[in-house]
Amino acid sequence: MSKVASALTIAGTDPSGGAGIQADLKVFQERQVYGMSVITSVVAQNTLGVQDVQHLPIDFIEKQLDAVLSDIPPQAVKTGMIATVEMMELVASKLAKTTIPYVIDPVMIAKSGDSLMDITSRQVIRNTLVPLATVVTPNVPEAESLVGFEIHSNQEAENAAKVIVEELGAKAAVVKGGHLEGEATDVLYDGSSFSYFKADRYETKHTHGTGCTFSAAITAELAKGKSIKEAVTVGKDFITDAIQYPLALGNGYGPTNHWGYRLKGLPQQQEVLK
Ligand SMILES: Nc1ncnc2c1ncn2[C@@H]1O[C@H](COP(=O)(O)OP(=O)(O)OP(=O)(O)O)[C@@H](O)[C@H]1O
Numbered sequence: 019m020s021k022v023a024s025a026l027t028i029a030g031t032d033p034s035g036g037a038g039i040q041a042d043l044k045v046f047q048e049r050q051v052y053g054m055s056v057i058t059s060v061v062a063q064n065t066l067g068v069q070d071v072q073h074l075p076i077d078f079i080e081k082q083l084d085a086v087l088s089d090i091p092p093q094a095v096k097t098g099m100i101a102t103v104e105m106m107e108l109v110a111s112k113l114a115k116t117t118i119p120y121v122i123d124p125v126m127i128a129k130s131g132d133s134l135m136d137i138t139s140r141q142v143i144r145n146t147l148v149p150l151a152t153v154v155t156p157n158v159p160e161a162e163s164l165v166g167f168e169i170h171s172n173q174e175a176e177n178a179a180k181v182i183v184e185e186l187g188a189k190a191a192v193v194k195g196g197h198l199e200g201e202a203t204d205v206l207y208d209g210s211s212f213s214y215f216k217a218d219r220y221e222t223k224h225t226h227g228t229g230c231t232f233s234a235a236i237t238a239e240l241a242k243g244k245s246i247k248e249a250v251t252v253g254k255d256f257i258t259d260a261i262q263y264p265l266a267l268g269n270g271y272g273p274t275n276h277w278g279y280r281l282k283g284l285p286q287q288q289e290v291l292k
């Protein structure tokens with residue numbers, strides 16, 4: 019009898035299904051991992067942007083965390099949108115009591131430009147959640163905010179990944195190159211060496227939720243017991259396929275295609291019902 023791994027996402031919602039909790043759960047399912055979720059903030063958003071946000075009361079987030087952790091301890095956890103200092107402190111206090119592999123996608127600003135984390139929290143995440151992380155997966159602006167210098171090249175991405183590990187205390191960091199020019203190159207530092215994960219840059223505006231999808235795939239693989247490097251390798255292949263088989267849903271920045279990996283070798287345009 020094969021054992022099924024479970025993974026937990028602690029994040030905000032996206033009713034349009036491309037990012038946040040909804041994306042994470044779809045990715046866990048696609049990676050054959052039992053998915054669970056704790057909602058931090060309910061977000062009214064779609065492919066055009068964020069219309070409004072309601073943060074859940076902190077004691078209610080705690081009840082959700084306790085409900086899951088006391089009953090079905092997951093084999094890996096990820097956090098996405100953790101908008102306030104109180105939420106960070108709560109999640110840190112719960113995760114500090116465990117040894118569960120933990121992936122942080124330090125979501126700060128949505129693709130649409132809307133803020134998903136307040137300014138004070140962008141500083142506080144450095145010393146609450148980051149030191150607990152197995153892997154932190156910032157995009158370039160998030161990495162810049164964590165380390166305090168600008169990133170324009172892979173060399174600077176390497177420097178940032180090193181600071182996140184050696185100064186902020188994460189076990190590993192992948193600085194994603196989606197916001198840089200040229201190939202989509204992500205740089206992993208695991209405390210001893212750098213690894214590069216490269217893909218052709220696909221010309222598309224449908225990149226809503228790329229960071230959520232990438233980090234959820236990494237989380238699923240860690241839940242199955244894979245090493246950090248193996249998990250990032252799978253995560254990179256998974257997000258590349260999800261970007262390269264766009265669904266073109268919605269009127270703005272459409273979602274990635276979570277079953278893109280199943281379409282390898284097929285024409286890249288899929289017809290969408292309107
Ligand atoms: N146009 C593209 N073509 C191929 N890969 C891409 C492209 N854009 C981003 N990626 C890859 O997608 C992953 C996510 O990177 P990105 O920098 O877009 O994250 P993000 O900004 O946190 O995403 P989001 O905020 O949309 O959730 C990385 O592996 C990155 O290299």
Ligand SMILES: Cc1ncc(COP(=O)(O)O)c(N)n1
Binds near residue numbers: 031098226
């Ligand atoms: C709840 C939530 N979490 C994360 C994102 C980031 O995704 P993107 O930058 O692609 O909009 C988002 N839009 N909403």
